[in-house]
Each structure stands twice: as C-alpha cells, then as structure tokens.
Amino acid sequence: MDKWLNHPTALKIISLLLAVLLWAVVHIDPETSPQTATSSTDTKIIEAISIMPVGLDTERFTLTAMEPTVARLVVEGRITHLFAASNDQYIVNVDLSNVKPGIHELPLTVKLPKGIQKVELSPQLVTVRVEEIVTKDYDVQVITQGSPVEGLVVGTPAVMSEGGSKVKVTLPSDDMSQVGSVVANVDISGADKTVVNKKAKVVVYDTQGNEMSGAVVVPDSIHVEVPVTWPNKQVPIQIRYSGTLPEGMSIVSVKPEVNQTTVYADKAELDNITIFDGYVVDLSKIKQSGTYKVKAAAVDGVKSVSPAEISVQVNVESSITKTMSALPIHLQGTSKGTDVKIVSPASGRMDLIVSGSESALAELKASNIQITANIDDLDAGTHTLPLEVELPPHVFPVSSSEQQLTVVVEVMAQETPGSGNGEETDDQEVIGRPEEEESPPPDDSNGEGEP
Structure with a gap:
C-alpha cells in the first residue's frame, strides 16, 4: 500500500478527487438539493372547511339550501408556510352572481395562502337552491295578554306609530304563502289605567301558529295604546242649564254637536244609567247666538265620560x-x-x-x-x-x-x-x-x- 501511495500517478488522482469534493461543497445550493427539498415540504388536510356563497343579489334573491355545506381540502407547501397560515385563510367559495331562482349545481373555487397549493378538493361541485325574495304589506294584529285590575275592562287596542298598523314583511316566495298572522303582543297584567305608548315587537307566525324566525319585518316594532277603563256604554245626551240669560233674551234652540256620549261606571251603576245630563250650559255666559264649549260636570255613579267637553250651538232671540x-x-x-x-x-x-x-x-x-x-x-x-x-x-x-x-x-x-x-x-x-x-x-x- 505504501508503495502505491508513493507513486506519482496515485498522488495526482487523489489530489483531483479532493479538489472535486471541495468544489462541490462550495458551489452546490442546499435549496436545490433533492435531499433538502424533500425534507422541507409537507401536506395539510382540512376535513370540514365551510363553503361560502358569494356574489348573490341579496335584495332580490335568497339562498335557501346548499348541499353539502363543507368540503375536504388537501394542500401542500413548505413546512414554514403551512405553519404560518391559519385555517381561516383557506377559503372555499361558490359563485352565485349569475344564478336565477331554482336549483343549480355549481363548481367550487379555492383561495389559498401564499406559497401553498391545492392538492385535492372534495367535492368539486355543490348543489344550491335560490329563491326570489318577496315583500308584502300586512296589518299588525294587536293581542293583549294578561288581565287588568278587577272591575276594569279592556278596550280595542290602537296602533300609535306614525305608519299606523301597516308593516312590510320580506320572505322567500315559497314561505310567503305560509304566513298566517302578523302580531304584536302587549302585556296588560295588573293595569289600572290605559296603557299608553307601549312598544311591542312584531312577530310573524305561519298558518300552524309557529314563529317564522326568518321573516324580515320593517318596522320590527310598533307603539300601541290599550284602553283600560271602567265598563262603559253610550247613552243619549240631555242638556241641563244653570244661571239665567240676560234680561230680554230667550233661547230658541240648543243643539249639541253629538247626540250620544260614552259613560264609564262600575257595572251595577252602569245598568241604571239611561241618559247623561252632566253637560250644563251656563246661561249667564250666553251673550248671543253661537257655539259654546261645555265641560261635563260630575254625575253620581259616573266615573268619567267621553268626550269630556262638547260644543253646543246656542240660538237666542229677544224674549217676549x-x-x-x-x-x-x-x-x-x-x-x-x-x-x-x-x-x-x-x-x-x-x-x-x-x-x-x-x-x-x-x-x-x-x-x-x-x-x-x-x-x-x-x-x-x-x-x-x-x-x-x-x-x-x-x-x-x-x-x-x-x-x-x-x-x-x-x-x-x-x-x-x-x-x-x-x-x-x-x-x-x-x-x-x-x-x-x-x-x-x-x-x-x-x-x-x-x-
């Protein structure tokens, strides 16, 4: 062996090999090395990524069904890129911008973080159902719940909102046919007087009495007044007089603007009331023919009266x-x-x-x-x-x-x-x-x- 190593030709060959190895160490890029590239790349699997619909004209249409709603996504990229990206950066969309009402099968598209590529997407297609949105006017029905103080009665509720009892209900066209009622519920439990300016939420119910939570109502609430009063009834008016006319004058006629008034009293008293004579014309204040305001005076057994004031047309002439x-x-x-x-x-x-x-x-x-x-x-x-x-x-x-x-x-x-x-x-x-x-x-x- 020593003899072979001492040979000039052998030394030249060994020197050449060492030179090649040194050159390779200095000039070869680690990133292009097959061994290094394989070790720094990986794959990632997202099993249930939500499918997001985009592009739908929500003023005219609504998406009522989509199947499936999630997809399986497989991606690959450098390990550092995979670790840096969060799951919400992986987006799967279905484009509904040109879709008309009906059932459609549409392709899915993917948006991925930088440096990451799609390997597999399943499914490739999704089935959607799009319906036209319909808006319709409804009258709100006010329903009272509970009971007032004993002895009092509940009158007919009145809507006090600026727009009255009308509201706009927006639903998919197929759901609109299922609307049974549009209701505002008002609780009057224990009320001892008229409930004024009560705010009540408007709720849409289907024909089976179930709330339609998907309905959009404008306005979504109204203001309501619920009369809570003593029992009442309408009776004829009988005008009474106090004082005396100025000397030389006499009444020709006295005509109230209304012939009947509503009196309020407990039930036992109300049954005995046949007329109301609490509107009293003070003759001492009559100077000439004309219209005079007359307030209702207290009458035994009567809690209140409506209207509390009436107009009376009084005609007078010279007395003979x-x-x-x-x-x-x-x-x-x-x-x-x-x-x-x-x-x-x-x-x-x-x-x-x-x-x-x-x-x-x-x-x-x-x-x-x-x-x-x-x-x-x-x-x-x-x-x-x-x-x-x-x-x-x-x-x-x-x-x-x-x-x-x-x-x-x-x-x-x-x-x-x-x-x-x-x-x-x-x-x-x-x-x-x-x-x-x-x-x-x-x-x-x-x-x-x-x-």
Whole structure:
C-alpha cells in the first residue's frame, strides 16, 4: 500500500478527487438539493372547511339550501408556510352572481395562502337552491295578554306609530304563502289605567301558529295604546242649564254637536244609567247666538265620560211674553180625606204668563202645558199648595207679583165607620175639581192673551 501511495500517478488522482469534493461543497445550493427539498415540504388536510356563497343579489334573491355545506381540502407547501397560515385563510367559495331562482349545481373555487397549493378538493361541485325574495304589506294584529285590575275592562287596542298598523314583511316566495298572522303582543297584567305608548315587537307566525324566525319585518316594532277603563256604554245626551240669560233674551234652540256620549261606571251603576245630563250650559255666559264649549260636570255613579267637553250651538232671540188663558189645574196624589176641591181659583183654571222666543211661543198650545198640585197625605182642612208647571223646552213661566203659582184646596174630613150612611170610604186620587166634570179648554186662538 505504501508503495502505491508513493507513486506519482496515485498522488495526482487523489489530489483531483479532493479538489472535486471541495468544489462541490462550495458551489452546490442546499435549496436545490433533492435531499433538502424533500425534507422541507409537507401536506395539510382540512376535513370540514365551510363553503361560502358569494356574489348573490341579496335584495332580490335568497339562498335557501346548499348541499353539502363543507368540503375536504388537501394542500401542500413548505413546512414554514403551512405553519404560518391559519385555517381561516383557506377559503372555499361558490359563485352565485349569475344564478336565477331554482336549483343549480355549481363548481367550487379555492383561495389559498401564499406559497401553498391545492392538492385535492372534495367535492368539486355543490348543489344550491335560490329563491326570489318577496315583500308584502300586512296589518299588525294587536293581542293583549294578561288581565287588568278587577272591575276594569279592556278596550280595542290602537296602533300609535306614525305608519299606523301597516308593516312590510320580506320572505322567500315559497314561505310567503305560509304566513298566517302578523302580531304584536302587549302585556296588560295588573293595569289600572290605559296603557299608553307601549312598544311591542312584531312577530310573524305561519298558518300552524309557529314563529317564522326568518321573516324580515320593517318596522320590527310598533307603539300601541290599550284602553283600560271602567265598563262603559253610550247613552243619549240631555242638556241641563244653570244661571239665567240676560234680561230680554230667550233661547230658541240648543243643539249639541253629538247626540250620544260614552259613560264609564262600575257595572251595577252602569245598568241604571239611561241618559247623561252632566253637560250644563251656563246661561249667564250666553251673550248671543253661537257655539259654546261645555265641560261635563260630575254625575253620581259616573266615573268619567267621553268626550269630556262638547260644543253646543246656542240660538237666542229677544224674549217676549204670552198669556195662556183658562188652563186647567190638576190635582195628583191621595189625601187623607174623602174629597178634595179647589177653592181658589174657584173655576179650577188659571191664566199663565209665559216667556220665550217669538218662534217658541208661536208654536205653544194649551195642550203642551201641564199644571199640577200634589195633594199626597193632606189632612182635612184648607191648604195652599205650590203649582208645578211643565212647559216645552225654552219656555218659562213668568214669576212676578201678578202671577202667584199657588192653588188653595179644601180637604173634606174622612167619615168614620158607622157615621153618615154607615159605609166606609176609601182614600182616592183626585184630579181637577172632583165635584165637576172638567170642561174642555177654550180654543187657543181666543183664550190666549197677546204677547
């Protein structure tokens, strides 16, 4: 061996080999080395990456179904690149930009991080269902839940929102046909007065009563007022008066703007109310014909009234007087005697001076006037009784020293058993002069005085 190594040719060959090895170490790039490239590259598998739809015109269409919804993705790249990329950088899309309503099979596309390549995508195609979006107007139905304080009742709810009860409901065309109701629920549990400006969410239900959570509602809530009141009913209005008109004036007519009003009371009281006479016209404030505001006064048993104020058209004229002659006086009731007669006026008739407007007095007849005296429970003897005069509206008796609205009657003593002819006499009701047959009143044209 030593002999071979000492040979000049052998030394030359060994020197050449060493030179080649040194050159290779200096000039060969590690990155291009097959051994180094193989060791720095790897693959990655993402088993369930979500498929993202893109490009859909969401104002006109909606994606109602997609199968499958995830894909399996295999990629490769340098180990450093694979480690640097997060899973949300791997994107699988389906392009819906040119899709019309219906069922379609579309290809998937992939977006990957820099330096990483797709090896495999499964599936390559996805099935989608696209439907047209439909918007329709609906009236919201307000439904109350719970009960108010005992004794109170719930009225008809009212929508107070600016747009009223109308809302717009947006759904896929196939779902729109399943809409059963559009509802706003309002809780009134324990309410003791009207629920005002209550905000209520609008909910869409299908025909089976299930909430359609996918429905888009505009506006999604409304403001509601729910009347919570005492029981109520409508009754006719009867105008009352206070004070007196200025001297020389008389009422021709009084007409309220409404003929009925709503009264509120507990049920027992409400059943007994047939009219409302709480609107009182103060005659002392009437200076001329015109429209006057009249507020409702308190009335026993009535909790409140609606409207609380009404307008009344009052027409007035100059007042005149008129004498109605020989009007009969009627006695009403039962005395303690057997017979009652009118002593003064002896005829049982009287002249009555009345005042009113010219138009009211022009239509006044004797048959429109009732003059009565009450003889209930009168003992035997002579009695002076006040007269009650019933006249048509806006006609009044004149009260003066010349016209005393009284009558003098005489009550005969009741006979005791065994006296007289021995017959008992029952108490009786006496009207007019019992001992005379009442004669008919004189003709109005001759029996009435001039105004």
